[in-house]
């Protein structure tokens with residue numbers, strides 16, 4: 001897929017016409033601060049399409065971005081597991097994510113589960129992977145921030161992550177250095 005345009009459409013917190021307007025959705029999901037927004041920016045080659053890093057855990061909506069005039073939507077999901085949020089805010093984020101994946105009757109064309117390569121597969125990620133498998137959603141895992149590790153640590157962590165996640169479909173990625181972009185674009189096309 002060649003991305004020629006990207007623009008924010010809207011944020012939703014529940015059922016909404018945009019979920020069912022027939023445009024395929026690629027959903028980006030993962031723990032808070034792993035780099036979901038940065039990965040989207042790196043794919044569309046824009047530094048500021050999606051806000052990065054300012055207020056972790058403050059994104060509470062499903063944010064829809066139109067790619068190539070609605071050829072596809074990129075959906076930026078709120079990050080789960082942000083320790084500094086209160087329990088009720090965390091719960092409402094987790095509810096929104098599981099609603100989208102389990103109950104909304106949306107079938108995303110692809111779900112991109114983003115991890116921080118140093119943190120690896122957390123309990124939350126394991127639950128998400130189980131949910132994705134149960135629902136039969138197509139997904140690919142992105143191990144982001146590989147620029148933080150040297151080559152040796154990187155390949156060690158990659159094989160651990162593949163083992164823990166139970167899938168070979170794990171892309172080594174750096175939103176910062178734009179590594180893995182072609183591979184991820186191929187996986188979501």
Ligand SMILES: Nc1nc2c(ncn2[C@@H]2O[C@H](COP(=O)(O)OP(=O)(O)OP(=O)(O)O)[C@@H](O)[C@H]2O)c(=O)[nH]1
Nearest residue numbers: 032033034035036037038052053056057079175176
């Ligand atoms: N070194 C490095 N830092 C990164 C990379 N990707 C993102 N970051 C940094 O990680 C922090 C979080 O990035 P975001 O893209 O805001 O993460 P997010 O997952 O969207 O976070 P929430 O929206 O809070 O859930 C920022 O300070 C980014 O600059 C990367 O590939 N390498």
Ligand SMILES: [Mg+2]
Nearest residue numbers: 036037051059
């Ligand atoms: Mg974000």
